[in-house]
Amino acid sequence: MNGGQNQDELSKAASSLVTHISTLTKLKTAVLSPFKDDQVQFRLSIALKLMALPCITLAIAFGFFWSFLKMDLYFFEAYKLSEVTNFQETYYDYILSTVVGLTPLLLSFVAGTLLLGLYISNMVFRPFRTIGQYCEDVVEGKVASYDPEFFSELRLLTRFTDYFFGIVQSMTKNGKLDQVDVPAKYTRIHQPVFEKSFFIQFSLFVLITSIATGIAVFAATVDIHGQILSLAEKTIQVSPAIRQFLERQENTLFEIMIGVMVAHMILHIAFCFHLYNKVAAPAFGIFATFRGFLKGNYGARIHLIGYYYLRPECRKINRYLTWLQKKYT
Incomplete structure (x- = not known):
């Protein structure tokens, strides 16, 4: 009797385990399946790249700033300017408390940059999605x-x-595709054209991020350095010479921050051209295919090598061209 009950309990436990595993598998599939989509991966890659730019800038700026903070500490310790015991511990605790206070703002800024990157990547897709x-x-x-x-x-x-x-709509109404004399302004184009308006549009969003990063870096620098001056006034005898040293150090720090921001702007410009190249070549490929189709090359199809994120739209366009070829030629 007991053996039968134990067997039933084991059977129920095994059945419950299988059910839980099946549920977890379905949940895992539901969560991960969107990330297997090529376009989702592309959007995330663009957003993460844009988010990485201010993170890199902040890390570099903080690296320089940390060196200055250590120099101040060594200066105070070398001249034994402080009468506070465990001054080094107090010094770093004071700095970290300021950094912790700025952390929520910096995290919000990074999250906002990520969302902006998702919006920009969606804007890049929009022309192709409309056509598809x-x-x-x-x-x-x-x-x-x-x-x-x-x-x-x-x-x-x-x-x-x-x-x-x-043109195609007019010809399909007549029931047959004919060769078309494409206007000369289109036949003279043999390579991707630089689209100023499109480039400027998404560059403005990137510029906003760049300016916001600059403000964040300078605000954090001024705040933390101001806290150091405040700590110095509370714990040491600040002579005119020491004050002059700290002020000149602050000027030097600002000069370094300006250099960091110039490098940051260069990174953003490079990112803009990188992003633009992601759409310029595919746009020309679609244009050239449509132009060839109008000229009578009804077998023309779009084959974009290396632009995996546009495969769904290209399939829709190629299917449309095949449909036209079969039905109206």
Whole structure:
């Protein structure tokens, strides 16, 4: 009897364990599956790169500043200016208390930078997503409308795509695709065009981050250095010579911070061009494919090597071109 009960209990325990494992597996799949998406990975990579820039700048600035703080401590200890016992411990505790007070603000700033990076990455995707969605709607027989934002998108791509869809729509109404004499302003383009408006638009967001980082660095520097001066006044006899030393040290520190911020601006500019290159070549690839299609190369398809994050949109566009070729040629 007892053996039968034990067997039933073991069976129930095993069944419960299997249920829990299955639930955890489903939860793990639900949590991790979005991160396997190419576009999600790209958005996160852009956001993390943008977030890393101020983090790197703050780390470098803090490294320089920490060296200055140690110099002050050595100066105080060498000349035995303080009568406070365990002055080194008091000194570092005082600094850390100031840093801890600034931590919530810095964490909020970093989180805001991450969100801004996600927004910028979404803005980068927007022209391609608009084209892909239109192509998908047409193939599936839905009411399709292509309405690009000319003042915020890639102008060459959006204008030519609008022209392309308009011409194709007219030809499909007639039931047949014909070769089109593409305007000369489009036929003369043989390489990616620098889109100033698009570049400036997302560069402004990056510039906001850069300025905010500069303000954060200088604010933290002034606050912490001010606390050191306050501690010095409370614990040592501050002679005019010592005050002059601390003031000149502060000026030197500001000069170093300016150098750090110049390097920070250069990093942001490099990031802007890096991000722009992520869209310039694909935009030209789509433009060139559409142009070739209008000229009668109905087998033209988009093949973007290395731009994995645009695969879903390219598949939609290629499916649309295949649909046109099969139905209207």
